Amino acid sequence: MxxxxxxxxxxxxxxxxxxxxxxxxxxxxxxxxxxxxxxxxxxxxxxxxxxxxxxxxxxxxxxxxxxxxxxxxxxxxxxxxxxxxxxxxxxxxxxxxxxxxxxxxxxxxxxxxxxxxxxxxxxxxxxxxxxxxxxxxxxxxxxIRVSNVEKIEEALIAVDLNVRGRLPGYVKKISNIVERAKHVRFLGTDALEICMVASGAADAFIDLRGFLRSLDFAAASLIVREAGGLVLNEKGERLNVKLIPVSRSSIVATSSKKLAEEIFSSISNQ
The missing domain is CATH 3.30.540.10 (Fructose-1,6-Bisphosphatase, subunit A, domain 1)
Known part of the structure; x- marks a missing residue:
């Protein structure tokens, strides 16, 4: 080992x-x-x-x-x-x-x-x-492998709605996703929720506050990628940040490129 x-x-x-x-x-x-x-x-x-x-x-x-x-x-x-x-x-x-x-x-x-x-x-x-x-x-x-879900309407999506770091209008920004998703979850432990994307229990995880520390998602990010998923920043690009306590970022983890495209399209249309 x-x-x-x-x-x-x-x-x-x-x-x-x-x-x-x-x-x-x-x-x-x-x-x-x-x-x-x-x-x-x-x-x-x-x-x-x-x-x-x-x-x-x-x-x-x-x-x-x-x-x-x-x-x-x-x-x-x-x-x-x-x-x-x-x-x-x-x-x-x-x-x-x-x-x-x-x-x-x-x-x-x-x-x-x-x-x-x-x-x-x-x-x-x-x-x-x-x-x-x-x-x-x-x-x-x-x-484990990510799911094959590609549409928001078929997806279980975890969303971080924590008030810490949440700017005015954040809920409105993601409201289209929340309304369209088949299921929405917020459990309060982002690392586990991101790992659930890796196992197929969830289809996407979204935190667009720009507030989550890299230490919070570092371990889970590799797990999602090794399970065939994507880990992206707020622009829809591959996420790569410094692993230091002050480093903060938005993060979107998804099971597929198509689901990621739907998510970012829904955000941009707000």
């Missing part, structure tokens, strides 16, 4: 086991606000520390990039770059809403296109998505 992928899977499984062990009072405890204004909960700190310790044991030199601690060098730093989101959906976890995840991506340099393997784990049931560059995407060891 690829040594990076071995590390990713083992560490995410440790995160799942630790998340199940933590009592609810600890999960919902707010520790602080990070410099981006986001609440940091105790569960964020606990799982980030677990990932950092696992990384230090595995790699002599590496660079850890995380929302909470930002950039931390292991040894002399440099490659590999370990992109971490200890808890995607912290607010869900704190409220007892059963939908949150952990993700880890390993990159040989500092952009989205440099990611060579990644994983996302559902912290409620332990389901784990993972991918290696040019080797496909998997869910619990079973190879």
């Amino acid at each position: 690829n040594r990076y992928l071995d590390y990713v899977k083992e560490t995410l499984i440790k995160c799942f086991k630790e998340a199940k062990r933590i009592d609810y009072a600890t999960i919902r405890r707010t520790v602080s606000l990070n410099r981006f204004g986001d609440q940091t909960f105790e569960i964020d700190i606990v799982l980030e520390k677990l990932i950092f310790e696992a990384t230090k044991k595995r790699f002599k030199d590496a660079t850890l990039v995380s929302e909470e601690s930002e950039i931390t060098e292991v040894g002399r730093g440099g490659s590999p770059f370990i992109i971490v989101d200890p808890v995607d959906g912290s607010a869900n976890a704190a409220r007892g809403y059963p939908c949150y995840s952990s993700s880890i991506a390993v990159a040989e340099s500092e952009t989205l296109d440099d990611i060579v393997c990644s994983g996302v784990i559902n912290l409620l049931d332990g389901s784990i998505y993972f991918a290696e560059k040019n080797k496909g995407a998997f869910l619990n060891g079973r190879r």
Whole structure:
């Protein structure tokens, strides 16, 4: 097994086991606000520390990039770059809403296109998505592919409607898609929703706020691409951004080029 992928899977499984062990009072405890204004909960700190310790044991030199601690060098730093989101959906976890995840991506340099393997784990049931560059995407060891849906009217589309970073008119901008889609979902954990596009459970994921950090979607992006899907920016171009805490972007992940074209056509017609 690829040594990076071995590390990713083992560490995410440790995160799942630790998340199940933590009592609810600890999960919902707010520790602080990070410099981006986001609440940091105790569960964020606990799982980030677990990932950092696992990384230090595995790699002599590496660079850890995380929302909470930002950039931390292991040894002399440099490659590999370990992109971490200890808890995607912290607010869900704190409220007892059963939908949150952990993700880890390993990159040989500092952009989205440099990611060579990644994983996302559902912290409620332990389901784990993972991918290696040019080797496909998997869910619990079973190879996955995107759906063959090409029309909005036949699609299940996940849309991030979070008020954070949402500019006036955003809902109107995507209203045509919401009205036309067969099903619309908003679960509050973007990494998992993007992975659902990879497995065919969803047909597209849309966040056009320009507010989502690259750390939030880094791991899931490789999984979608390895499953045959597309990951695009707000212009409909292949998304490739810097893997740093301050990097923010819009993102559209789809099962097919035709569905992507329909989505962008619907947006431009608003």
